[in-house]
Amino acid sequence: MRIGVFICHCGSNIAGTVDCAKVAENARMFPDVVLAKDIMYTCAEPGQAAIEAAIHEHKLDGVVVASCSPRIHEPTFRRTVERAGLNRYMFEMANIREHVSWIGKDKEANTNKATELVQIAVAKLRNDKPLKAKSFDVNKRVLIIGAGVAGIQAALDCAEGGIQVVLVEREATIGGKMAKLDKTFPTVDCSACILGPKMVDVAQHPNITLYAKSEVEDISGYVGNFSIKIRKRATYVDWDKCTGCGACTEKCPAKKTPDTFNELVGPTTAINIAFPQAIPKKAVINPEHCRQLTKGKCGVCAKVCPTGAINYEQQDEIITEEVGCIVAATGYDLMDWTVYEEYGGGRYPDVVTSLQYERLLSASGPTEGHIKRPSDGKEPKNIVFIQCVGSRDRSIGRPYCSGFCCMYTAKQAILTKDHIPDSKSYVFYMDIRANGKIYDEFTRRAMEEYGTEYIRGRVSKIYPDGEGHLIVRGVDTLLGEGVEIKADLVVLAVGVEAAKGSPKLAEKLRISYDSYGFFLESHVKLKPVETNTAGVYLAGVCQGVKDIPASVAQGSAAAAKVLGLFSKDKLENDPQIASVDMKRCVDCGKCIRCCPFGAIKEVEFRGKMYAQVIETVCQGCGLCTSTCPQGAIQLSHATDNQILAEVNTLCQC
Amino acid sequence: MNDAIELSRMRDTDFTAAVDAQSGQRISTCYQCGNCTAGCPAGFVYDLQVNQVMRGVQLGLKNKVLNSRSIWMCLSCSTCSQRCPNNIDVAGVMETLRHMARKEGIVTVPKVDKFWTSFLATVRKYGRTYEIGTMVLYMLRSMRVFTDVDLAPAALAKGKLGLKPHKMPEEGAEAVGRIFKRYQERANRQGVRA
Numbered sequence: 001m002r003i004g005v006f007i008c009h010c011g012s013n014i015a016g017t018v019d020c021a022k023v024a025e026n027a028r029m030f031p032d033v034v035l036a037k038d039i040m041y042t043c044a045e046p047g048q049a050a051i052e053a054a055i056h057e058h059k060l061d062g063v064v065v066a067s068c069s070p071r072i073h074e075p076t077f078r079r080t081v082e083r084a085g086l087n088r089y090m091f092e093m094a095n096i097r098e099h100v101s102w103i104g105k106d107k108e109a110n111t112n113k114a115t116e117l118v119q120i121a122v123a124k125l126r127n128d129k130p131l132k133a134k135s136f137d138v139n140k141r142v143l144i145i146g147a148g149v150a151g152i153q154a155a156l157d158c159a160e161g162g163i164q165v166v167l168v169e170r171e172a173t174i175g176g177k178m179a180k181l182d183k184t185f186p187t188v189d190c191s192a193c194i195l196g197p198k199m200v201d202v203a204q205h206p207n208i209t210l211y212a213k214s215e216v217e218d219i220s221g222y223v224g225n226f227s228i229k230i231r232k233r234a235t236y237v238d239w240d241k242c243t244g245c246g247a248c249t250e251k252c253p254a255k256k257t258p259d260t261f262n263e264l265v266g267p268t269t270a271i272n273i274a275f276p277q278a279i280p281k282k283a284v285i286n287p288e289h290c291r292q293l294t295k296g297k298c299g300v301c302a303k304v305c306p307t308g309a310i311n312y313e314q315q316d317e318i319i320t321e322e323v324g325c326i327v328a329a330t331g332y333d334l335m336d337w338t339v340y341e342e343y344g345g346g347r348y349p350d351v352v353t354s355l356q357y358e359r360l361l362s363a364s365g366p367t368e369g370h371i372k373r374p375s376d377g378k379e380p381k382n383i384v385f386i387q388c389v390g391s392r393d394r395s396i397g398r399p400y401c402s403g404f405c406c407m408y409t410a411k412q413a414i415l416t417k418d419h420i421p422d423s424k425s426y427v428f429y430m431d432i433r434a435n436g437k438i439y440d441e442f443t444r445r446a447m448e449e450y451g452t453e454y455i456r457g458r459v460s461k462i463y464p465d466g467e468g469h470l471i472v473r474g475v476d477t478l479l480g481e482g483v484e485i486k487a488d489l490v491v492l493a494v495g496v497e498a499a500k501g502s503p504k505l506a507e508k509l510r511i512s513y514d515s516y517g518f519f520l521e522s523h524v525k526l527k528p529v530e531t532n533t534a535g536v537y538l539a540g541v542c543q544g545v546k547d548i549p550a551s552v553a554q555g556s557a558a559a560a561k562v563l564g565l566f567s568k569d570k571l572e573n574d575p576q577i578a579s580v581d582m583k584r585c586v587d588c589g590k591c592i593r594c595c596p597f598g599a600i601k602e603v604e605f606r607g608k609m610y611a612q613v614i615e616t617v618c619q620g621c622g623l624c625t626s627t628c629p630q631g632a633i634q635l636s637h638a639t640d641n642q643i644l645a646e647v648n649t650l651c652q653c
Numbered sequence: 654m655n656d657a658i659e660l661s662r663m664r665d666t667d668f669t670a671a672v673d674a675q676s677g678q679r680i681s682t683c684y685q686c687g688n689c690t691a692g693c694p695a696g697f698v699y700d701l702q703v704n705q706v707m708r709g710v711q712l713g714l715k716n717k718v719l720n721s722r723s724i725w726m727c728l729s730c731s732t733c734s735q736r737c738p739n740n741i742d743v744a745g746v747m748e749t750l751r752h753m754a755r756k757e758g759i760v761t762v763p764k765v766d767k768f769w770t771s772f773l774a775t776v777r778k779y780g781r782t783y784e785i786g787t788m789v790l791y792m793l794r795s796m797r798v799f800t801d802v803d804l805a806p807a808a809l810a811k812g813k814l815g816l817k818p819h820k821m822p823e824e825g826a827e828a829v830g831r832i833f834k835r836y837q838e839r840a841n842r843q844g845v846r847a
Contacts (some may be wrong), residue, residue: 342692342736388686393738430686460691460736475691480702482691 004060006037008042008067014101019111026115028123048080055084061126066094066118087130092121116653123649127642131575136616138224139324140566148176150540151329153555158206161563166321169212174276182361185411186442199279219508223535224571232317236285241309244281248301257289263356266366271301275364284502321430325535327558333498334388349374371490382489384472385409385427390495403545405493406433410446417450425452527555576637577618584632591624640650668715670735676749682739683707689733699723719754725762767794777833780826783818
């Protein structure tokens with residue numbers, strides 16, 4: 001074999017603490033190495049051209065590059081050797097940057113370690129075999145989980161691109177959090193007016209199949225061919241018959257049902273339609289409060305329904321859909337702010353969350369757009385907004401900034417002045433984060449044009465004065481003195497947390513999530529919508545806090561990734577997968593049980609049973625190869641022989 | 654701005670490091686939200702607010718912080734520690750600063766120091782707190798004879814002010830006295846004020 005070794009300086013990243021010329025000199029002594037040289041930037045065009053030229057000139061049949069992490073440039077160099085006529089798997093990479101130069105300063109020790117890593121790579125390469133990818137068909141349908149604004153945008157863009165979309169929404173209506181908002185910053189345009197048309201498009205688009213009040217139960221398969229089980233929750237209403245007329249909601253006697261769409265501000269009926277522009281505009285029965293379902297007596301809705309759509313016997317339904325890729329857009333929830341005793345811990349009805357306040361502002365909300373405080377329905381005159389409630393707070397495990405609270409608080413202060421001209425708003429803040437397009441101008445408007453009093457400091461105590469007011473005590477740290485405000489209503493800018501159940505969904509999707517439950521993108525800057533699982537993309541706040549413009553942008557970005565994937569009729573699998581040596585297999589079944597992807601099946605051959613790897617499903621994790629008691633399963637490009645060759649070399653170094 | 658603090662000269666990074674080490678807190682995590690100041694029940698008598706004390710420590714302004722009244726007027730109620738979003742034991746930092754100031758011989762509010770000395774003297778002698786003894790010692794030390802005397806009748810009537818010291822069983826008082834002695838010896842060895 002004729003091997004060429006290239007040692008990269010990476011400018012001074014490697015050469016600063018590794019003697020690259022010395023490593024190259026050492027490498028010339030290794031078996032089969034016919035050429036070793038050091039290059040300033042191997043990944044740059046001249047560097048790659050030098051590799052290609054060396055392959056031709058020295059008739060190389062294997063290349064080692066000692067440079068950065070394979071996660072960064074392995075695909076680059078595989079393409080380089082392929083261009084020069086070699087198989088892309090006749091290439092090995094030694095990581096002498098992250099594993100050597102960046103973690104140690106002793107140049108001599110670093111040079112020795114780099115030499116050893118190169119020696120190991122050479123030993124592996126001497127045992128490498130050319131591998132070929134196989135191609136397989138793609139099912140050009142996409143599953144989008146979550147129909148908030150990010151999911152809706154992704155769905156519409158995919159559908160417009162000619163892709164069949166399966167859209168699954170946990171709630172009874174699509175729209176997510178944005179549908180609950182009254183107006184949106186920084187333009188103060190009506191949320192329902194800008195989201196509504198998109199929601200209608202979802203309902204009417206021929207390429208979109210919508211499952212509302214449904215959740216993803218199970219996901220199997222792999223990029224190009226996923227199989228999805230969807231649990232369609234019982235709504236006790238036959239949606240094929242329901243026309244959304246609302247007769248049932250008018251007559252329903254269970255009028256004290258908690259209204260989750262209105263964030264529990266005011267009650268609703270046990271059978272209800274979330275809001276006038278709901279999509280689908282279908283009634284849903286809340287089984288915990290329906291008198292027929294809890295006590296077996298009532299049946300009023302069934303009597304008044306003109307189409308006979310009510311079905312108290314309805315059960316959950318499991319639907320199976322086949323798709324080629326998945327976009328997760330599951331959004332967020334608000335943290336439980338009642339841990340803060342200084343804000344009353346939930347005891348005072350006139351301390352509300354910002355999302356509750358949106359419902360109070362909204363014309364389709366429980367107060368029909370008139371700001372009435374929950375305790376006595378009076379119009380508040382002095383309103384205190386408190387920012388960073390559950391954000392930037394390490395002591396409760398939420399050290400991150402929720403990103404959009406500064407902006408919506410400014411918006412709510414502006415709207416308050418519009419609704420009640422003789423009102424006065426106060427905002428307690430730590431820092432104002434307004435770093436979007438026309439965002440800072442917007443917060444300045446709240447202060448300068450709308451007279452909102454911004455107080456730099458925190459609130460220490462809220463208590464009722466017995467005369468219907470709430471006394472808000474805090475500090476103005478710019479003044480260095482305590483301040484006190486007699487408020488009629490307090491609005492808490494409650495922080496964001498990952499949607500409930502997101503870790504469970506991540507496990508179904510086989511993607512990673514951070515310690516707060518947000519899904520992990522493949523690269524925080526360069527692959528913000530991809531995950532480390534092929535064919536699974538992210539959009540919206542499920543990946544990290546972001547506002548509506550960013551969510552919409554990421555929804556479109558995810559759709560671009562879907563359309564890019566589906567632009568190919570066939571996908572190639574990674575040939576670094578397991579395969580079974582039938583001569584050694586004893587059909588013990590251990591590999592079948594340990595495989596996390598269901599990629600191994602039993603097959604019969606000449607009257608005997610054997611394990612067989614489904615090539616397109618195998619992800620090459622290597623669990624089966626280390627489980628097999630016979631050593632009958634080998635992982636291509638990481639075979640026992642290849643690994644032992646590396647270990648042997650290391651032990652002899 | 655002739656009276657501006659010249660940071661390049663005034664900044665004492667050793668002081669910041671010493672406060673970190675002695676209090677066991679990471680002052681650099683403070684991002685000046687103001688929760689400590691907002692909740693402080695004694696803030697109205699402070700010359701520097703709690704968040705300003707923390708800022709002074711961050712900037713290494715040793716003289717400004719150790720000469721402040723605030724560190725002596727702190728009630729050690731720990732509301733600040735409980736509210737701090739960054740888990741800083743702010744009351745612990747205030748206590749560390751008092752110790753540091755005392756070791757440096759800076760006691761900006763002597764009567765607080767005198768009250769503590771009087772209180773601890775009774776504990777040293779009797780093993781437990783002795784209210785009347787504390788009062789008398791404090792009056793003698795501070796020359797504030799009539800301070801809070803008006804409260805005495807009510808406190809006496811409610812049995813909150815024992816005329817005799819509380820008794821400790823089994824030579825407890827002597828045991829407590831030995832703790833004080835050991836502490837005094839250690840302070841002498843280290844050459845600091847006990």
